[in-house]
Amino acid sequence: MNCVLDVQQITKKYGEFTAVDGLSMQIAPGESVAFIGPNGAGKSTTMRAIAGMTRLDAGSIRIMGNDVSQAPVEARRHLGFVPQDIALYQHLTGEELLTFVAKIRGLDTQTSQTAIDELLEICDLGQARRRLIREYSGGMARKVAMAAALVARPELVVLDESFVGLDPESTFRLSQYLKRYTQAGGALLLSSHILDMLEPLCTRFFILHKGQCVGDFSRNDLKNMPATPEMSKLTALYLRSTEQTELMDAFAQKE
């Protein structure tokens, strides 16, 4: 069992619309994978399927060898997930929520306290740790949701558009934390439209278009690409993979 996440030929349909079409991917320990694609490409559906929150029409997903649909509790033990539409206990404080998650995931008191303190510091929520979550801003709620996914340091962390609405300092600090997390052997799957943030953070770029994989590139592939003055390499790669060449031409002409 070398891979943390093993997605095999998954398909998900909503009526006539195929959101994900025969997608396969594997993520190994220590890999940091960016999940990129236009709106409606199937990123969130795939991530919800990985978290066992949507029923697949075909295919299978395994986390650390545990089938998400056959062994849901065991699979969740190795997974931290932050969905796009976050849902939290509004009447707990940030600290209480993290303590709750740490205890549910079986962390002992000392380990959990150290992890909670560190994450609250990184998320810049130290001052707000004893405030109710219902009083948090949208960005603060998103940060505490990320902290909840990371507090027990599961083998796989899946973040769906989790950096939307975060301030630059928090984005930077959390990116650094995620880097350390993957360097220590954790696996990360992250979707975002902020390509400039993904480029230095991720080691692999998985491009999804119309429910299918249209590109799977490593950071070395990206380095070897010819540089273009008008846009970043990842943006160019993304536009090319999603067949938006006319947009690239428009950029080039503007420059």
Added chain:
Amino acid sequence: MSPRQVLIHYATASKPTGMRSVVLYILSLPLMALLSWGILEPSYGITPDQPGGIPLEMAFWLTCLASAFLSFFVMEVLFRRQDIKFLSQHPILPQAIFALRMRQTFFGILRSSLPMAAFWFPLSLTHPMLGLMCLGVWVGGLCLCVAVSAATIMYVGQSTLEPSTTRQAAASKFTAAPAIALAISLILVLLLKLLGEALLKPQAMDAAMTASGIVMGAFAASMGYAYVVFSRRYYAVLANFSDNDMVLLNAHYAYIDDKPRMRMLEAPSVRSLLVTKDILQFRRRHTSTMLLMVGIAVLGAIALFSTPSYSHELFLPFLAVAPYLMLVHPWHVLQSERFETGLLDTMPIASDVIAQAKRLACFQIMFPYVVMATLGLVVPMLFHGLWHSAILALVCTPGLYIASTWIMSRMVYRFGQATRPVTYLLAALFVISAFALPTSMMS
């Protein structure tokens, strides 16, 4: 603490009971006793053939009414509540979630039993056994409804996991599940009522034993089945339920910035602004609706004054509220404006503040109508010397209006734009109650 204890501890802490709720709860006790004085005649219609009389009949209908809400509520707490989305991301055994939810639901039934005990208190002073039976029908009926609803939703949920089930079929099954559960529950509640009657007749002890066996067997079997299926298939059913429940659009997410959202201290001022806006909007855009509301009230009052006497006035508060729930309730107008403009969704205002403001606006808009409708009912009743019914009308007419507005405001989170059918269901329940209660009075 074990993981189950941790879950119960934090889930309970996340639902604090405010001081206001405690005060309202305590106030409800004498109010319920007063209401009981208003509704029930001193004779209670007890005969040797019908030892339960009117009170047991009324306990049955009240339990049926509460079961109609409870069967939906069970589906809500098991699959749709916001915290389920959070809990389902973590490695929690389904059994623990089942235990938590059942604990919370049964505790809620227990909490409701105290006001109901207050309701049956005047009766218990003269007929203690009957009072106990009425309370038993309420508590037992609701517990049965919870067990049957949990079993039905799990049975239906499991059946949707078969590969041959299409998405449309699964959605239909999930929609129908509470109604099926309600139908089964009502049969069992009827059996419970018959059991109550049998227990009041010493010669019918054999029938009582049989009925109690069936009721307890149904409860145990339902709970057992629900527990087993929940333990094995909960996450799969939950995933399927989420797929079929609704498709959420989160387009505005990208536009929410990091400005601090509404603080608790700031909420009232923003809320009053929203209330003013809602009232102005409504009065300026919906003059004809206002006239229709006044028209309904005036016509109703004229009809009552011109009626020399009425024998079953108990249903009047229900009928006074039902038509404008269906026709002219301002909630629909204000809510549709919210969906049309979408303006508030993009502003840094907590959704509960918006809902509170809308509720307040509804109350203010409808205040003159409610006063007119209440006085229109109470004055003729007092004129005819029906003071029991007058007390009932005085409490029920505004009470039903406030309750219906509150229910609608809660429904919007669950059903989005589909609140109107839910309102029709509510109005239909009021009309059914209007006819069922006098029937029970006559029996």
